[in-house]
Amino acid sequence: MQALLQAIATMDMPLDAQRIFHGRGGLHPGSEQWALDAFPPLLLLTSFEPVTDDTLALIHEALSARWQQLAPEQPLNWVFQCRHEGRTETRLMAGSVPEPHVVTEQGARFRVHVLKGQNHGLFLDMAQGRRWVREHVAAHPGGKVLNLFAYTCAFSVVALQAGARHVLNLDMSDGALAIGKQNHPLNGLTAGASFMPHDIFKTWGKITRMGPYHLVIVDPPSYQKGSFVATKDYARLMRRLPDLLMPGGHALLCLNAPELDLAFLQDQMQELAPQLRFEERVANPAVFADVSPERALKVLVYKAPEWTPD
Structure with a gap:
């Protein structure tokens, strides 16, 4: 998980919808289960293996510390999703999710939905x-x-x-x-x-x-x-x-x-x-x-x- 924590500690302020960390690509040994995405104004962390509350607390601490550096005047909003053995569990971990939730990419705007399902409206x-x-x-x-x-x-x-x-x-x-x-x-x-x-x-x-x-x-x-x-x-x-x-x-x-x-x-x-x-x-x-x-x-x-x- 160290590679994920390093990515969090060094990430830039996300403006467009984008992936921040891609453990699934296999280039970060020990972090294969993780993906971190930005759907501004929130972050979405996905795990493809079960995760303990202690691990989530550690990640929350890392996200909070980096967010305090990037945008101290803005609340940290993040969602956690676990996908394992055909089941999906999604939790709002901090802050809130806007409704409607609209993100940008290259000047285009798209509606997304991160609290339901595995497909969030924009791949x-x-x-x-x-x-x-x-x-x-x-x-x-x-x-x-x-x-x-x-x-x-x-x-x-x-x-x-x-x-x-x-x-x-x-x-x-x-x-x-x-x-x-x-x-x-x-x-x-x-x-x-x-x-x-x-x-x-x-x-x-x-x-x-x-x-x-x-x-x-x-x-x-x-x-x-x-x-x-x-x-x-x-x-x-x-x-x-x-x-x-x-x-x-x-x-x-x-x-x-x-x-x-x-x-x-x-x-x-x-x-x-x-x-x-x-x-x-x-x-x-x-x-x-x-x-x-x-x-x-x-x-x-x-x-x-x-x-x-x-």
Whole structure:
């Protein structure tokens, strides 16, 4: 746990939502169970193993001491979540949680919820993916974007901010899309986005008719029973990509499954959509460094061939 305490003692004042300490990457022996995130104005500490009250008291002391240095005029707000053997326990340890709770990232604003569930409304490891979308769309403004497994539509927000003409957001969760709908006006976006709370695999006709798209974003769960299992369902998406993309269009393929390596995506793309050319792997935020890059989040960019006259 010493590495976690050192990270707390040296952390800067967090302004944007971000990860502060990533023990899960295996680069801090003895601290693998810990993750510390900032969702200003609070900190969220997650443990993937049971924790004693004495340990939590020690961490509280460290957080209090650093907060007194960083912002003595502001209260320390922090939440603890333990995830172990399929159970999740969340506790407010100090201060309070704002309602609504809105955080920022690169100038965009998002609603989050840290006291319920394991997914808090914004996946911090995807920050560089959102940056890539922002920069890509800014360089190719006026395009149409398809956002599959849209969750709370963070990709849609940054794409529209960067100049996309329209973003179609699909997700099976009405609740997630409801937050996504709130995220758009929160950023002054009152047009350009549509939302479909549908099963993607039962909606291909409508998705195709509304295309083709300049950018297709695929960010599915790695395993969600009854919805999506990467090992069998990702291939079904890959087969559709060539028909969904404009000539010269791009696809952003995301996968957060430690047990599946880069070759899982690249080999299947070579087999199922060989006309799409691999361009790059988007780097993860530095704080999410992993002892095995193959286990970390994978975000790959592919490009469709340009149109050429016969």
